[in-house]
Amino acid sequence: MKILVATEKPFAKIAVEGIKEIVEKAGHQFALLEKYADVADFYAAVKDVDALIVRSDKVTAEVVDAAQQLKIVVRAGAGYDNLNLPACTAKGIVAMNTPGQNSNAVAELAIGMMVYMARNCFNSGTGAELKGKKLGIHAYGNVGKLVAHIAKGFGMKVYAFDPFVTADTMKAEGIIPVASVEELYSTCQYISLHIPANEQTKKSIGYNLLSKMPKEGTLINTARKEVINGEELVKIMEERPDLKYVTDVAPENGALLAEKFTTRFFATPKKMGAETAEANINAGLASANQIVDFFATGNTTYKVN
Ligand code: 3PG
Numbered sequence: 001m002k003i004l005v006a007t008e009k010p011f012a013k014i015a016v017e018g019i020k021e022i023v024e025k026a027g028h029q030f031a032l033l034e035k036y037a038d039v040a041d042f043y044a045a046v047k048d049v050d051a052l053i054v055r056s057d058k059v060t061a062e063v064v065d066a067a068q069q070l071k072i073v074v075r076a077g078a079g080y081d082n083l084n085l086p087a088c089t090a091k092g093i094v095a096m097n098t099p100g101q102n103s104n105a106v107a108e109l110a111i112g113m114m115v116y117m118a119r120n121c122f123n124s125g126t127g128a129e130l131k132g133k134k135l136g137i138h139a140y141g142n143v144g145k146l147v148a149h150i151a152k153g154f155g156m157k158v159y160a161f162d163p164f165v166t167a168d169t170m171k172a173e174g175i176i177p178v179a180s181v182e183e184l185y186s187t188c189q190y191i192s193l194h195i196p197a198n199e200q201t202k203k204s205i206g207y208n209l210l211s212k213m214p215k216e217g218t219l220i221n222t223a224r225k226e227v228i229n230g231e232e233l234v235k236i237m238e239e240r241p242d243l244k245y246v247t248d249v250a251p252e253n254g255a256l257l258a259e260k261f262t263t264r265f266f267a268t269p270k271k272m273g274a275e276t277a278e279a280n281i282n283a284g285l286a287s288a289n290q291i292v293d294f295f296a297t298g299n300t301t302y303k304v305n
Helices: 013-025 039-046 061-066 085-090 103-118 142-153 167-172 181-187 230-239 254-260 277-297
Strands: 002-007 029-034 051-054 072-075 094-097 134-138 157-161 190-193 218-221 244-247 265-267
Touching: 002 013, 002 039, 002 277, 013 029, 013 277, 029 039, 039 061, 051 277, 061 085, 072 277, 085 094, 094 277, 103 142, 103 190, 103 218, 103 244, 103 265, 103 277, 134 142, 134 181, 142 157, 157 181, 230 254, 254 265
Parallel strands: 002 029, 002 051, 051 072, 072 094, 134 157, 134 190, 190 218, 218 244, 244 265
Antiparallel strands: none
16 A cells, blocks of 8 residues: 655654654555645645545645545544545545644643743743643643643643533542633633634634633633634734733734734744654654554544544
8 A cells, every 4th residue: 555644844754764664564655745835746646645644734625536546544643624524534535633642742832832921922021920820721632631730730720621521530630620611711811722623613712702811811722723713812902901822823813913912922933732753753653553554454443534
């Protein structure tokens, strides 16, 4: 089988070497397309492949159409909003992700961003400490759990909202469960977002929730830029000169936010939450192993369609 790694934002070299080794050891053919500038190059590269490994690369209906032999696509990472699942399903293509493999990298970035904002973007002037402050975890999944764990080391009081996790589970892990998303935002000075981007969540974080935040509220977004309502964010940040927003990666109206709120807004130029050698190795190798296993045994444990 021919297995293609197609990454506009490449994996670390060591991860690519690891993937190649797994693929070839299992008797498959390895192919690589990195830093492609034109999506046409992506279409051309998928033509004769049986399996595909991507990062945030958009696997659209066009890609699926071009990939006539494709049997499996693995998103090396957690969020699979970049995969057109109906298109994959219609063609009988198995779509998978690699949950948890890059979570620690994202969690560390979320904490780093929190410190950065508490210290006024490392400008001079008096900042604040995280110790004793309330942190709200919006969605207590793989990344949310790790952020909570690290934040407790800082002496933060950690709350969480997640309709899919029981209050007892949270309590057992030293987390204070709240009953609604509104309660989370009105209770916590710091909110760390860990929701996926889907039809229910896109643009769901806006004026109503952010206006509930306590004084000096800071929203940390290492999830997806699409979950924010950009216009409403500007509105509430204009009304509330104490609010801060830090995000991985820059939203559509990022230039406006940067111009208007110089010390209260920061965005990474490129999504970098999972941009560590460790995360690349974990997610990249897991993808390769899942594909090899799928071809050998039919294992579809991480199927998302
Ligand atoms: C994920 O969903 O796993 C992260 O957002 C990482 O995305 P990336 O592989 O494009 O860095």
